[in-house]
Amino acid sequence: DAMVIQNPRYQVTQFGKPVTLSCSQTLNHNVMYWYQQKSSQAPKLLFHYYDKDFNNEADTPDNFQSRRPNTSFCFLDIRSPGLGDAAMYLCATSRGSGQGRNQPQHFGDGTRLSIL
Amino acid sequence: AQSVTQLGSHVSVSEGALVLLRCNYSSSVPPYLFWYVQYPNQGLQLLLKYTSAATLVKGINGFEAEFKKSETSFHLTKPSAHMSDAAEYFCAVSETGGFKTIFGAGTRLFVKA
Numbered sequence: 001d002a003m004v005i006q007n008p009r010y011q012v013t014q015f016g017k018p019v020t021l022s023c024s025q026t027l028n029h030n031v032m033y034w035y036q037q038k039s040s041q042a043p044k045l046l047f048h049y050y051d052k053d054f055n056n057e058a059d060t061p062d063n064f065q066s067r068r069p070n071t072s073f074c075f076l077d078i079r080s081p082g083l084g085d086a087a088m089y090l091c092a093t094s095r096g097s098g099q100g101r102n103q104p105q106h107f108g109d110g111t112r113l114s115i116l
Numbered sequence: 117a118q119s120v121t122q123l124g125s126h127v128s129v130s131e132g133a134l135v136l137l138r139c140n141y142s143s144s145v146p147p148y149l150f151w152y153v154q155y156p157n158q159g160l161q162l163l164l165k166y167t168s169a170a171t172l173v174k175g176i177n178g179f180e181a182e183f184k185k186s187e188t189s190f191h192l193t194k195p196s197a198h199m200s201d202a203a204e205y206f207c208a209v210s211e212t213g214g215f216k217t218i219f220g221a222g223t224r225l226f227v228k229a
Contacts, residue, residue: 031215042220045217090159090160096215104150105160105162105217107161109157
């Protein structure tokens with residue numbers, strides 16, 4: 001089945017120690033998204049890629065970076081994690097056609113990040 | 117700018133009872149609307165989407181939603197709740213001219229035996 005896969009499902013890191021979360025997709029979708037979701041809240045968009053074009057949300061901290069080396073993979077780098085960065089991180093994809101507005105997003109199962 | 121408002125952060129129903137989760141939208145153009153479900157420790161899964169083809173949209177797991185322009189609403193319903201429906205439900209609208217999705221705050225559905 002075509003899908004969005006996030007690894008690892010659970011990640012523990014130390015305060016200030018860089019961490020990378022990964023996402024891969026077999027859907028061949030142009031658009032990939034990274035969301036942060038805290039308990040009982042809606043997902044908060046951090047950034048998205050349309051092909052190789054990177055789009056950062058205005059309120060995404062500089063501490064968060066992303067890389068998309070090819071269509072299938074996307075990475076989230078947190079350079080110096082703080083306690084407030086503990087959350088579920090969700091990767092999603094969608095088709096980037098001319099009718100992109102009506103395309104749903106396909107989500108991975110997320111990586112739950114804990115900060116010690 | 118588009119937005120959605122979900123009325124009620126928590127809804128509790130008995131097994132077999134009607135499920136009604138409320139969503140109102142704000143959009144200056146015809147909206148594209150979605151309902152997603154999230155089970156514990158999982159990502160979001162699309163339940164259904166409205167793209168102007170029909171006002172009553174049927175989704176997975178027996179859910180449906182009706183688009184009412186006069187009320188700017190897109191409420192989600194299911195005739196008979198099942199224990200497995202207990203989850204968080206998000207109403208969402210597509211951004212005009214872009215690929216972003218704006219999510220509501222979510223409604224947690226509890227189903228009592």
